[in-house]
Every structure is written in structure tokens, then in C-alpha cells.
Amino acid sequence: MYTSFYHLREEPFRLTSDPRFFHLAQPHASALATLVEAVMRRKGFFLMTGPIGTGKTTVVHTALQILTERAATSHPISSAFILNPTLSRDEFLEMLLAEFEIPCAASSKPARLAALQRMLLETQRKGGTSLLLIDEAHLLTPELLEEIRLLSNSDTYQEKLLQIVLCGQPELLGILRKPEMRALRQRVASSCSLRPLSLPEVRAYISERLHSAGFRAANSPFPPQVLEEIVRFTEGVPRLVNLLCDACLTIGCKAHRPVIDVVIVEEAAKELGLSETQIEPLIEEKAVIPGYGVPGKEVAGDVIIGTALDLLVQAMKKRSAMVSQANAARPELSIKEQVAVAVNAIHEQDPAGNKVIESAVDSLVQAMKTRRTSAMEL
Numbered sequence: 001m002y003t004s005f006y007h008l009r010e011e012p013f014r015l016t017s018d019p020r021f022f023h024l025a026q027p028h029a030s031a032l033a034t035l036v037e038a039v040m041r042r043k044g045f046f047l048m049t050g051p052i053g054t055g056k057t058t059v060v061h062t063a064l065q066i067l068t069e070r071a072a073t074s075h076p077i078s079s080a081f082i083l084n085p086t087l088s089r090d091e092f093l094e095m096l097l098a099e100f101e102i103p104c105a106a107s108s109k110p111a112r113l114a115a116l117q118r119m120l121l122e123t124q125r126k127g128g129t130s131l132l133l134i135d136e137a138h139l140l141t142p143e144l145l146e147e148i149r150l151l152s153n154s155d156t157y158q159e160k161l162l163q164i165v166l167c168g169q170p171e172l173l174g175i176l177r178k179p180e181m182r183a184l185r186q187r188v189a190s191s192c193s194l195r196p197l198s199l200p201e202v203r204a205y206i207s208e209r210l211h212s213a214g215f216r217a218a219n220s221p222f223p224p225q226v227l228e229e230i231v232r233f234t235e236g237v238p239r240l241v242n243l244l245c246d247a248c249l250t251i252g253c254k255a256h257r258p259v260i261d262v263v264i265v266e267e268a269a270k271e272l273g274l275s276e277t278q279i280e281p282l283i284e285e286k287a288v289i290p291g292y293g294v295p296g297k298e299v300a301g302d303v304i305i306g307t308a309l310d311l312l313v314q315a316m317k318k319r320s321a322m323v324s325q326a327n328a329a330r331p332e333l334s335i336k337e338q339v340a341v342a343v344n345a346i347h348e349q350d351p352a353g354n355k356v357i358e359s360a361v362d363s364l365v366q367a368m369k370t371r372r373t374s375a376m377e378l
Contacts, residue, residue, distance in 0.1 A: 036067065037190070045164050053240055054238060079100075097112055116151075130162050149184040152187055230265060248260045
């Protein structure tokens with residue numbers, strides 16, 4: 001363990017989706033804002049894609065936490081989170097009912113669909129939202145994608161009853177471009193793509209994770225020249241950044257080196273089998289939400305969106321830090337159940353946080369809506 005050597009409270013680069021370590025880099029901010037808006041405005045289908053390790057699952061977990069936090073005071077949410085979609089049609093429907101906690105003694109498809117429809121209507125009647133999140137969606141078969149499309153037919157005259165989020169690797173886009181997927185493709189109301197981080201973004205990413213883990217020293221153990229090497233070996237992919245930084249700290253601790261050097265990075269990269277191909281660091285990009293406004297043109301909603309996102313993430317981190325380790329370490333629970341346990345554990349401890357989250361989500365959704373209207377007028 002290197003935590004005490006580097007004056008850390010805990011390991012900063014673990015490969016988990018702990019909300020306390022969520023970093024709002026530009027691509028993740030864009031995806032999070034678009035996802036929350038799509039769900040809150042009941043737009044139906046939302047699509048998020050990105051290369052392996054760019055943080056898709058983390059964004060989905062963060063959005064689920066934000067929506068669950070807000071549901072604790074208003075706008076209840078009923079969610080189903082499917083992590084492994086390699087299922088048959090019957091298995092998928094069975095898992096869907098289990099995730100939504102819908103009791104159904106019958107095993108026939110008509111009975112199960114009827115039970116699902118009743119739940120969707122009841123949730124909508126209470127002013128709530130029903131949300132289906134599917135991770136690794138690029139593994140879905142054409143048959144299952146068609147089943148999901150048919151589920152999206154559940155709506156009223158005013159709005160979609162079921163919000164569906166498909167999250168997967170870029171291969172998912174190729175699948176949806178096939179002629180037989182035309183009907184599903186036309187249902188996608190909103191989408192976004194994640195990318196690797198630029199050098200400035202990697203610098204901020206590492207700094208924030210160290211800070212979240214308790215690092216308070218003036219000088220980072222990762223000097224500028226080392227950060228450039230980390231970007232070179234990882235190409236800015238957050239998961240690889242985590243792996244490489246963790247390996248560097250492990251090696252640095254064993255060698256009693258408080259500051260990581262290039263030799264340590266090269267040794268760590270070799271241990272991890274990372275490519276040594278030199279790449280050009282990505283240039284720093286202006287924080288804009290893809291699909292809104294005109295590139296290079298200032299839009300007033302940008303500031304509101306950024307402020308709302310910052311408030312949301314900071315409130316979420318503060319509340320997550322209140323959860324005891326006993327509640328946090330519950331591997332027998334699903335992701336959805338872990339989020340619910342965490343929210344219930346802190347709901348009464350931080351009433352001010354409830355108001356912050358509700359207000360920030362409202363501001364975010366309104367700003368996104370305004371920005372979309374402005375873009376249509378330009």
C-alpha cells in the first residue's frame with residue numbers, strides 16, 4: 001500500500017465508479033448534461049457511445065445517482081439497470097421485471113408485458129419517471145434491439161412512459177446504421193459520444209482524483225514531464241490513466257520516490273503492456289455541449305449549464321462522503337440498490353443538499369432546453 005507514503009487517505013486510481021472521484025472533464029460534462037436532460041424531459045431514446053475505457057459507465061452511474069438523489073424529494077424514479085445484455089428475449093423481459101421490482105406470477109409474455117405497462121402508467125400517474133439503462137449495448141442482438149424498440153411504444157399522447165438509455169462502444173453506431181435498424185434509429189431523440197482526454201484534461205483529472213483521495217501537499221507526485229509521458233502511453237483513456245498512475249505510485253513507493261519520474265512511468269507502462277507509440281496530445285477544447293449552438297459562438301446558457309453541473313457533482317460528492325464504509329461496501333447489492341442505499345443513508349443528514357440538487361437539475365434542464373431553442377433560431 002502506497003497511501004501513507006504519499007499522504008493519501010485512500011487509493012485515488014481504483015477502477016470503480018465511486019461518485020466521490022467523478023471528474024467533470026468536457027466530454028463527461030457534455031454527456032452527463034445531455035443524459036440528465038433527456039431523462040428529465042422524457043425524450044424516449046438516448047444513445048451514448050465511446051471507446052473502451054473512456055468513462056461511459058461512470059457517466060451512467062453518476063446520472064443515476066443524481067436522478068435518484070432528486071427523486072428522494074420529488075419526481076420519483078423507477079429504474080432498471082442491465083449490465084449484461086447477452087440475453088434471449090424471454091430472459092431480457094424476465095430481468096426487466098426483476099430490475100423494476102414488478103411482481104408477476106405468470107411467465108407468459110403477454111402477462112409480463114401487461115404488468116410492465118401497469119407499472120409504467122402508475123409511475124407516470126405519480127409524476128415519476130421510468131428509466132431503463134442498458135450498458136454494453138453493442139452486445140445486443142438485432143432481435144433484442146427490436147424488442148427494446150417495441151417497448152418504447154409505451155407512451156401516452158403527451159410523453160414517453162419509458163426512458164431508454166443505450167450505452168456502448170462505437171460498434172453500436174455501426175449496428176444502428178444497418179437498414180433493418182432504421183425504425184430504431186429514428187427513435188433516438190438524443191445522443192453523445194465520449195472521447196479520450198487531452199493533456200490539460202488529464203492533468204486536471206489526476207489532480208482532482210488525488211485531492212479526492214486526501215492529497216493536500218503543494219507539489220503533485222506527477223510533475224509536468226511525467227504527465228506528458230502518461231498521456232503518451234495511455235492516449236488519454238481514463239481507465240488506462242488510472243491503471244498507469246496506480247502502478248507508478250506502487251513502484252514509486254517501493255523505491256521511496258516521493259516524485260514520480262519518467263523511468264518509473266516507463267517501467268509501469270512495460271508492466272501493464274501499454275503501447276509505446278508516440279501520439280500527439282489532443283489540443284485543449286472549449287467546454288461546449290455537442291449538438292447545441294454554433295461552434296465558436298458564445299451562448300448564455302453555457303455558464304448556467306456549467307454552474308448547474310458543478311453544483312450537482314459537488315453536492316453528490318459531499319453526500320457520498322457521508323456514507324459509511326459499511327454502507328458503501330455492499331458487493332451483494334446491484335448498482336441500483338447501492339445507489340438507493342447511499343441516498344437513503346444520507347437523505348436526512350443533508351437537507352440543504354436536497355434543495356441544491358433539485359434546484360441544479362431544474363436549472364440544468366431549463367438551460368439545455370433554452371439552448372436547444374437558441375440553436376434552432378440561429
